[in-house]
Amino acid sequence: MIKSLPAGSDFLFIICLKKLLLLKPMEEPLSQQYSETEKHRIFHTEFMPHINSMHNFAYRLTLDADDASDLVQDTYLKAYRFIDSFQQGTNAKAWLFRILKNSFINDYRKKSKEPSKVDYQEVETYYNSDDVNRQITPDLRVEALQDMIGDEISNALNSLDVDFRTVIILCDLEGFKYDEMAKILDIPIGTVRSRLHRARNLLKEKLTDYARKMGYKNT
Amino acid sequence: MPKLPDSSKTFNCREMLQKILDGDATPEQQQQFKVHMEECMPCYKGYELEMAIKALLQKKCNGHGAPPDLIEKIKNKISHITPH
Numbered sequence: 001m002i003k004s005l006p007a008g009s010d011f012l013f014i015i016c017l018k019k020l021l022l023l024k025p026m027e028e029p030l031s032q033q034y035s036e037t038e039k040h041r042i043f044h045t046e047f048m049p050h051i052n053s054m055h056n057f058a059y060r061l062t063l064d065a066d067d068a069s070d071l072v073q074d075t076y077l078k079a080y081r082f083i084d085s086f087q088q089g090t091n092a093k094a095w096l097f098r099i100l101k102n103s104f105i106n107d108y109r110k111k112s113k114e115p116s117k118v119d120y121q122e123v124e125t126y127y128n129s130d131d132v133n134r135q136i137t138p139d140l141r142v143e144a145l146q147d148m149i150g151d152e153i154s155n156a157l158n159s160l161d162v163d164f165r166t167v168i169i170l171c172d173l174e175g176f177k178y179d180e181m182a183k184i185l186d187i188p189i190g191t192v193r194s195r196l197h198r199a200r201n202l203l204k205e206k207l208t209d210y211a212r213k214m215g216y217k218n219t
Numbered sequence: 220m221p222k223l224p225d226s227s228k229t230f231n232c233r234e235m236l237q238k239i240l241d242g243d244a245t246p247e248q249q250q251q252f253k254v255h256m257e258e259c260m261p262c263y264k265g266y267e268l269e270m271a272i273k274a275l276l277q278k279k280c281n282g283h284g285a286p287p288d289l290i291e292k293i294k295n296k297i298s299h300i301t302p303h
């Protein structure tokens with residue numbers, strides 16, 4: 001690090017780096033200066049415990065075990081590098097997930113050929129329309145789900161557009177709240193809500209297809 | 220849309236179900252929904268189905284934790300960034 005520079009320029013330098021890496025801190029806090037011992041303590045006691053969730057998230061984003069490991073490693077190294085912008089007592093898991101998501105967009109999404117444009121205009125329109133209340137509930141039964149003992153649900157999830165996949169993972173697997181998801185994804189809470197709604201319906205459609213293939217008749 | 224006896228607000232079934240699923244409902248709203256489900260079949264069925272999907276997701280889509288060698292690798296790299 002650039003220990004010899006005065007505190008002011010050190011701070012500016014960090015701001016510039018953050019902009020370069022699209023790593024805005026969650027609450028734009030004033031960076032603090034942790035001692036080396038504190039850094040290590042925070043890293044090991046607050047960051048490392050989330051590594052399994054982080055890896056699972058990375059795998060569901062990249063759909064490749066090696067890419068997932070690379071992404072997780074990059075994320076943890078970045079987290080350590082920018083540890084001064086992490087405020088103790090705030091949600092470390094959400095902070096880490098946000099860095100991982102940004103790294104994925106910057107470094108991995110470009111590489112993959114996956115088209116990831118979701119028509120959000122359509123999503124909002126859909127959500128705000130009257131269809132919401134008389135929604136066509138897919139003819140999917142709980143018994144059919146109980147028979148899905150293989151990879152059906154995993155394949156169904158993976159087949160969703162990455163933006164839809166992401167909100168399902170954040171909400172249903174990781175238990176993040178609307179405001180946390182909004183910060184992780186840099187989108188308004190209303191968009192989180194409508195994206196989740198649409199994602200759940202798309203997932204149900206996929207599962208309904210599987211159920212039909214398994215021989216479950218409608219109703 | 221049915222009205223809740225102890226509330227002047229109309230009870231929007233789909234909206235409330237989503238709030239519950241998304242983990243955004245207050246304990247009070249959860250309780251209201253529980254009571255409501257007993258007399259609203261679409262809500263009861265919808266809730267059952269959505270919870271079954273959630274359970275299946277948690278059971279089947281959570282298995283890609285970090286390999287032990289990755290954990291060691293990261294710890295190693297960190298310990299070498301700043302000499303102790």
Ligand SMILES: [Zn+2]
Binds near residue numbers: 261
């Ligand atoms: Zn209802």
